[in-house]
Amino acid sequence: xxxxxxxxxxxxxxxxxxxxxxxxxxxxxxxxxxxxxxxxxxx
Amino acid sequence: xxxxxxxxxxxxxxxxxxxxxxxxxxxxxxxxxxxxxxxxxxxxxxxxxxxxxxxxxxxxxxxxxxxxxxxxxxxxxxxxxxxxxxxxxxxxxxxxxxxxxxxxxxxxxxxxxxxxxxxxxxxxxxxxxxxxxxxxxxxxxxxxxxxxxxxxxxxxxxxxxxxxxxxxxxxxxxxxxxxxxxxxxxxxxxxxxxxxxxxxxxxxxxxxxxxxxxxxxxxxxxxxxxxxxxxxxxxxxxxxxxxxxxxxxxxxxxxxxxxxxxxxxxxxxxxxxxxxxxxxxxxxxxxxxxxxxxxxxxxxxxxxxxxxxxxxxxxxxxxxxxxxxxxxxxxxxxxxxxxxxxxxxxxxxxxxxxxxxxxxxxxxxxxxxxxxxxxxxxxxxxxxxxxxxxxxx
Numbered sequence: 001x002x003x004x005x006x007x008x009x010x011x012x013x014x015x016x017x018x019x020x021x022x023x024x025x026x027x028x029x030x031x032x033x034x035x036x037x038x039x040x041x042x043x
Numbered sequence: 044x045x046x047x048x049x050x051x052x053x054x055x056x057x058x059x060x061x062x063x064x065x066x067x068x069x070x071x072x073x074x075x076x077x078x079x080x081x082x083x084x085x086x087x088x089x090x091x092x093x094x095x096x097x098x099x100x101x102x103x104x105x106x107x108x109x110x111x112x113x114x115x116x117x118x119x120x121x122x123x124x125x126x127x128x129x130x131x132x133x134x135x136x137x138x139x140x141x142x143x144x145x146x147x148x149x150x151x152x153x154x155x156x157x158x159x160x161x162x163x164x165x166x167x168x169x170x171x172x173x174x175x176x177x178x179x180x181x182x183x184x185x186x187x188x189x190x191x192x193x194x195x196x197x198x199x200x201x202x203x204x205x206x207x208x209x210x211x212x213x214x215x216x217x218x219x220x221x222x223x224x225x226x227x228x229x230x231x232x233x234x235x236x237x238x239x240x241x242x243x244x245x246x247x248x249x250x251x252x253x254x255x256x257x258x259x260x261x262x263x264x265x266x267x268x269x270x271x272x273x274x275x276x277x278x279x280x281x282x283x284x285x286x287x288x289x290x291x292x293x294x295x296x297x298x299x300x301x302x303x304x305x306x307x308x309x310x311x312x313x314x315x316x317x318x319x320x321x322x323x324x325x326x327x328x329x330x331x332x333x334x335x336x337x338x339x340x341x342x343x344x345x346x347x348x349x350x351x352x353x354x355x356x357x358x359x360x361x362x363x364x365x366x367x368x369x370x371x372x373x374x375x376x377x378x379x380x381x382x383x384x385x386x387x388x389x390x391x392x393x394x395x396x397x398x399x400x401x402x403x404x405x406x407x408x409x410x411x412x413x414x415x416x417x418x419x420x421x422x423x424x425x426x427x428x429x430x431x432x433x434x435x436x
Contacts, residue, residue, distance in 0.1 A: 015389060016332075022386035023335055026398060029379045030342060033361040034349065036375060040145060041358050 053344050060351035061272075072096075072111060075139035079109045079124035095199055098126070105129060108203055111139070112195025116187030118142035118266050118356040119275035123191040131165045131204045136192055142275075142355040143184050144266060146371035150181040151188060160192055165200035166208045169193035180260055180369050186281050213280040220259055221283050227254055228291040231307040236299070244306070248313040255288070256310030260368040263292045263304060265346050265400045266356040272347070273354060292401075293408055300413035302405040305395060309402075311364060312395050315387035322388045335397050340407075343400035362400070 076086045076096055083098035083106050093111040100106050107128040113120055119142035126134040136157045141148060151157075156178050160169070169189050171177040177185040200206040227250055234243045255262050267289045270276070277285055292304035305312055346359030363380035366372030372380070386393040395402050 018389050019332065019386070019393075022382060022390070022393065023338075023397060025382050026379065026386065026393075027338060029375055029382060030361045030398065033373075033375050033379065034345070034358075036373065037358050037360065038349070041142075041355055042353055 057344065057347055057351060060348055064352050064354045075111075075124050075137070076109050078137045078139060079135060080107065080126040082106070083109075089203070091198060091202055093195075093198075095202060107134060108199050110195040110199040112191035112193070112198070114187040114190035114194065115270075115275050115277040116141065116143050117147055117181075117183040117270075117277075118144055118360075119270055119273060119354070121184070121187045121191055123188060123195060125160075125192055125195040125199070127165055127196070127199055127203075131200065131206070133160050133163050133165065133192075133196065136160045136188075138188065142357050143187075144357050144360055144365060145373070146365040146369060146376075147181040147184045150369075150371060151178050151184050154178045156185055156188060163196075165196040165204065166206050167196070168211065169196065170211075180371070183277060183282060183285060187277065190278065190281070213278060215280045216283060221287065223254055224259070224261075224284060224287050224291075227251065227308065228287065231303055232295060235301065235303050235307065247307050248309075248316065251308040252310040252313040252317075254310075255308065256314070256368045259284070260365070261288055262310050262364050262368065263288055263401050264360065264362050264364055265343070265350075265404075266360050268293075268401065268404050269347060269350040269356040269359055273350070273356065275356065292405060296405045296408040297412050300409050300416060302402070302409045304405055305399075305402045309395075310368065311362075311399075312392055312402075314367065315384070315392045315394060318384050318387040319391050338397050339399060339403040342398060343403040346400055359400075 072094055073086070076098075077083070080098045082100075084101040085099045085103075086096040086109065087099065089095050089097045089108075091110065093113065095108055095110045097108055098106040107126060109124055109126050111122060111124055113122045115121070120140070121138065121143060122140040124137045124139045126136070128134050138148070138157070143151075159175055163169070163174070168174055169192055171182075171186060171189055175185075175189055177189075197208045197210065200208050227247070230243070230250075231247050234240055234247065261284060267285070271289060279286060292308070296302050296304070342361070346361065350356050350359040361379075363372065363376045363383065366376040366380045383394045383398075390396065
């Protein structure tokens with residue numbers, strides 16, 4: 001994904017990187033939550 | 044074409060998981076008997092459905108009975124074992140199987156709700172508001188426990204103690220929460236379809252944060268949807284709120300093709316908007332970021348797959364709602380909440396845009412409705428005037 005593509009309507013590169021970092025962290029925490037649920041309910 | 048193939052494949056996998064798990068039935072009672080009456084040395088089955096067991100001591104003398112009862116809770120069936128002495132008094136109750144969200148179940152246990160049954164006669168009404176007090180913030184779970192204990196106790200009372208226990212017809216639970224939520228949904232629906240006044244939205248969403256969020260802690264979440272898909276419906280008379288909240292979101296999407304709940308009522312969406320106002324940066328997703336939205340459908344699919352495979356709605360629950368609105372949650376839920384609210388400062392409705400399974404499900408309902416209308420020649424697709432949940436403009 002090129003940097004030009006993720007630069008919308010005046011958003012700068014730092015903001016775009018922020019969103020991607022938050023996205024990855026959130027996704028990782030959700031995966032961990034699924035794993036925790038599975039450990040709790042399907043031992 | 045590829046997209047259609049992937050969609051069909053995903054639906055087929057989900058349907059397969061649903062049918063596969065539906066054919067696995069395991070009703071194993073014996074491991075739970077000692078949990079209900081640990082002092083007993085043995086148990087004899089004396090019949091009943093669900094079965095009743097007579098407890099024996101080490102000299103083979105009768106000690107009492109253990110009987111099972113079941114009711115639908117927040118996440119699905121909840122099974123209890125009730126130990127009764129020979130005079131018909133409850134000795135102990137234990138939850139032997141449940142599919143509740145852990146935060147709600149731990150609230151029930153923390154408030155020692157199970158101990159409130161001890162010493163009561165098997166013919167007691169076991170009704171919240173009558174001889175029992177529910178657990179605030181875990182009302183559906185406490186209602187289910189009370190109903191399961193009532194069924195078990197009344198059953199053993201009739202069969203083993205020859206008591207004439209008549210089941211009272213359940214009263215409709217229509218109080219302040221039910222009335223306020225019905226009014227809130229009506230205002231949102233009328234504002235969209237009749238008044239057509241989008242500026243009312245700010246007040247409605249604020250009311251959603253307060254009422255559905257912090258007061259009742261009942262935002263629509265994946266367990267609502269997955270419980271309904273599994274056929275786990277709680278008692279309508281006792282849980283009218285459950286039906287209003289879920290069907291008030293799904294039915295307008297299915298009939299009008301518009302997802303009103305997310306943008307007008309969702310308390311978590313509203314909170315993210317408040318966080319976004321802190322920065323004043325109201326950016327929506329651009330073309331490239333829109334591709335990240337695939338996570339919403341992926342997570343909805345994976346959550347439902349887990350739920351269907353194990354017939355347990357709590358397995359697919361990854362939303363941080365209980366943490367923010369009920370102040371109950373695991374460390375991961377609090378971490379998730381912090382990250383999402385921080386991201387919402389920079390990105391309008393960050394959770395709604397990329398991760399919300401409820402938004403994904405309601406959008407699918409709305410799209411199906413529009414496609415069906417299109418098929419039957421009701422003209423071209425309606426233009427959706429509201430801002431989609433995940434975009435700012």
